[in-house]
Amino acid sequence: MHKYHKRILYIVGLFTLVITYLLKLVYDAALLNSIMTVLSIIMGFNITAVSTLYSRKFIVNLHKKIDIEIPGQTQLQTLKRYFAISSQTTLATIMYLILYQLLIKNCQYILLSLLDVELLCTSLILPLVSLNICVLVFLLKVFLKGLIYEAEDI
Numbered sequence: 001m002h003k004y005h006k007r008i009l010y011i012v013g014l015f016t017l018v019i020t021y022l023l024k025l026v027y028d029a030a031l032l033n034s035i036m037t038v039l040s041i042i043m044g045f046n047i048t049a050v051s052t053l054y055s056r057k058f059i060v061n062l063h064k065k066i067d068i069e070i071p072g073q074t075q076l077q078t079l080k081r082y083f084a085i086s087s088q089t090t091l092a093t094i095m096y097l098i099l100y101q102l103l104i105k106n107c108q109y110i111l112l113s114l115l116d117v118e119l120l121c122t123s124l125i126l127p128l129v130s131l132n133i134c135v136l137v138f139l140l141k142v143f144l145k146g147l148i149y150e151a152e153d154i
Contacts, residue, residue, distance in 0.1 A: 001081055002069045005138055012134055013127045021123040029101070035129055036097055042136055043090045046083055049143065058146040079142055086135040093128040100125070 053059050062076040100121055
């Protein structure tokens with residue numbers, strides 16, 4: 001992943017974590033279900049996007065070009081890494097939301113801490129979703145470039 005994308009993810013994640021913790025946001029079950037639906041759509045996009053790239057000249061072109069941001073790596077390898085990060089982040093967030101819905105009410109009584117455990121766990125939801133959306137935006141930029149590249153020979 002490019003360094004500036006890592007910086008963007010770090011800033012967005014940290015900013016949304018601090019904001020959601022300070023605002024003490026609360027999510028009801030309907031909102032959590034909506035978030036999981038959006039994440040499922042993102043996962044579906046990843047799977048569909050990878051499958052549509054097969055047998056495209058855009059992929060051949062990416063395989064031939066070295067990524068100037070990451071020496072020794074082709075642009076195709078970089079794209080593969082973005083898909084891996086997006087899929088892993090999406091699956092991790094979905095699992096986190098499932099565990100949150102199942103366990104958070106019980107865990108806050110079990111764990112003794114100076115922090116409000118429920119507030120801390122709740123504060124992680126928006127940053128995780130924000131990271132998923134950022135990586136999706138990065139992938140969409142690549143697809144739009146590919147769309148233009150494919151259309152140039154028509």
